[in-house]
Amino acid sequence: MNEEFAEPTGEEVERLYSRLDKDARQGGYNLNQDADFVRGLVKGLLINVRRYGYQACPCRLAAGDKALDLDIICPCDYRDADVAEFGACYCALYVSKAVLKGDKELSCIPERRPPQEEREKIKQKQKAPGEREALGADIAKVALKLSLPVWRCTVCGYLCARDAPPEVCPICKAGKERFERFI
Amino acid sequence: MNFEHVAGKDKGKIRLFALSTCIWCKKTRELLSSMGVAFDYIYVDLLKGEERAEAIAEVKKYNPSTSFPTLVIGEKCVVGLKEKEIKEALAG
Numbered sequence: 298m299n300e301e302f303a304e305p306t307g308e309e310v311e312r313l314y315s316r317l318d319k320d321a322r323q324g325g326y327n328l329n330q331d332a333d334f335v336r337g338l339v340k341g342l343l344i345n346v347r348r349y350g351y352q353a354c355p356c357r358l359a360a361g362d363k364a365l366d367l368d369i370i371c372p373c374d375y376r377d378a379d380v381a382e383f384g385a386c387y388c389a390l391y392v393s394k395a396v397l398k399g400d401k402e403l404s405c406i407p408e409r410r411p412p413q414e415e416r417e418k419i420k421q422k423q424k425a426p427g428e429r430e431a432l433g434a435d436i437a438k439v440a441l442k443l444s445l446p447v448w449r450c451t452v453c454g455y456l457c458a459r460d461a462p463p464e465v466c467p468i469c470k471a472g473k474e475r476f477e478r479f480i
Numbered sequence: 481m482n483f484e485h486v487a488g489k490d491k492g493k494i495r496l497f498a499l500s501t502c503i504w505c506k507k508t509r510e511l512l513s514s515m516g517v518a519f520d521y522i523y524v525d526l527l528k529g530e531e532r533a534e535a536i537a538e539v540k541k542y543n544p545s546t547s548f549p550t551l552v553i554g555e556k557c558v559v560g561l562k563e564k565e566i567k568e569a570l571a572g
Contacts, residue, residue, distance in 0.1 A: 300526070334503060337503045337506070338503055340501075341501030341502065341503070342501075344500075344501050345501060355499070355501035355502055355503070356499065356501075356502040356503070356504055356505075356548065357499075357547070357548070358499060358524055358525055358536070358546065358548065359525070388502070388503065388504070389503075389504075405504075405560035405561055405562050406560075407560070408545045408547040408559075410545075411545075412544055412545050412546065413546070
């Protein structure tokens, strides 16, 4: 069960670790305080970048198709809700302030991501012409009064009014493909 | 499916479906090893084609959300690193 690419080096792990830590602090998030635990997850992220070309969650089975895995690219779409409810994201790379301070203990976090069949149904529903047109019409009604469209980051909820979404979310550093038209 | 076998005390059929990159899967493996029980494990993320589909279908039977680690003890299933539940399931 060996893979063709080289194992991530310690130096690579430290580099990504410090970048994630800096980004997290800047956006008001916290990495898990257990450094060795974080190193293990960071190594998993680096392996997934080599394997799939993107930073898929190390604790979830990626499909290997970016469009299908978009919601589990770290930081995943489920992080904020899990940190709020359980004190940590699914893999526990990110934790809440209470966990960081030791006021709350971590336990096994249930999977919030819907199973594949349900995800497909949700996507189909979003694609269905009726709903989309209705949403489009609703957006158009409000948007008429706005000078610019509003984009929403599906990872952290950041909103911005501009012609197109930013390359990288200034809050959570998710890529522009994670933005949706909000208004 | 080609499981890796870990030798130990025979407590019946114990199968761990895991991901090679997942820390919780690793901790679950370490827990089973520390308990000294014999078990089989497989890294589903390293499988390809039919073998992968077969493993996913097997996990889904016990755990519809196909999350990892999925530990199957006989016909009982424990999803995630739940130390107490795992110890209870293996106590008998």
